Amino acid sequence: TTWHSSDIDHVIVSEEQIREKTADLAKQVAADHADAESILLVGVLKGAVMFMADFARALGRVGPPVEMEFMAVTSYGQGTTSSGVVRILKDLDRDIAGRHVIVVEDIVDSGLTLSWLLKYLESRSAAQVDVVALLRKPDALRVSIPVRYVGFDIPNEFVVGYGLDYAERYRDLPFVGVLKPSVYGRG
Ligand code: PRP
Numbered sequence: 109t110t111w112h113s114s115d116i117d118h119v120i121v122s123e124e125q126i127r128e129k130t131a132d133l134a135k136q137v138a139a140d141h142a143d144a145e146s147i148l149l150v151g152v153l154k155g156a157v158m159f160m161a162d163f164a165r166a167l168g169r170v171g172p173p174v175e176m177e178f179m180a181v182t183s184y185g186q187g188t189t190s191s192g193v194v195r196i197l198k199d200l201d202r203d204i205a206g207r208h209v210i211v212v213e214d215i216v217d218s219g220l221t222l223s224w225l226l227k228y229l230e231s232r233s234a235a236q237v238d239v240v241a242l243l244r245k246p247d248a249l250r251v252s253i254p255v256r257y258v259g260f261d262i263p264n265e266f267v268v269g270y271g272l273d274y275a276e277r278y279r280d281l282p283f284v285g286v287l288k289p290s291v292y293g294r295g
Pocket residue numbers: 152153154155156181182183184185190213214215216217218219220221222272273
């Protein structure tokens with residue numbers, strides 16, 4: 109146990125659950141895109157970095173050739189609730205016109221980040237845009253965002269690990285968990 113995993117109150121999704129679910133999701137995506145020449149994954153930095161790396165490898169084993177792009181956007185800043193403002197910190201490097209795009213997200217919470225991103229990718233003339241998200245919170249169901257592939261529906265608690273941060277920490281934990289309340293006062 110490292111100093112920071114002792115900040116975790118309880119685990120929500122274990123490392124093994126993540127691994128199994130990632131393989132399942134890759135099989136679903138591969139089956140649905142069996143006739144695609146290639147799939148362009150767009151990972152949403154920074155939170156999706158772990159899931160992107162594992163999902164791309166899982167999909168590459170069972171599906172069409174995979175290409176990887178990254179965008180960095182942020183809506184949360186330092187806090188635990190969405191600021192309501194999405195900023196592009198890093199844009200796409202390449203033209204995505206006519207491509208089959210799958211947005212790879214770690215979590216959909218308010219849905220603000222994704223709804224903004226989907227509009228943006230459509231404005232860049234992608235042929236088809238699907239979303240794979242490892243985690244989804246209940247609020248996401250209240251907005252009409254087509255998240256075609258979802259790993260786990262989780263309770264409305266602030267979670268960290270496997271890419272997800274609190275004030276940039278805990279992204280390196282291999283599981284997803286809930287922080288002890290005492291941690292919030294510290295920052
Ligand atoms: C987090 C998370 C998602 C988004 C989900 O990113 O990684 O991208 O918030 O929240 P929403 O559905 O309410 O928009 P964050 O803005 O914290 O940036 P990060 O990925 O760099 O941590």
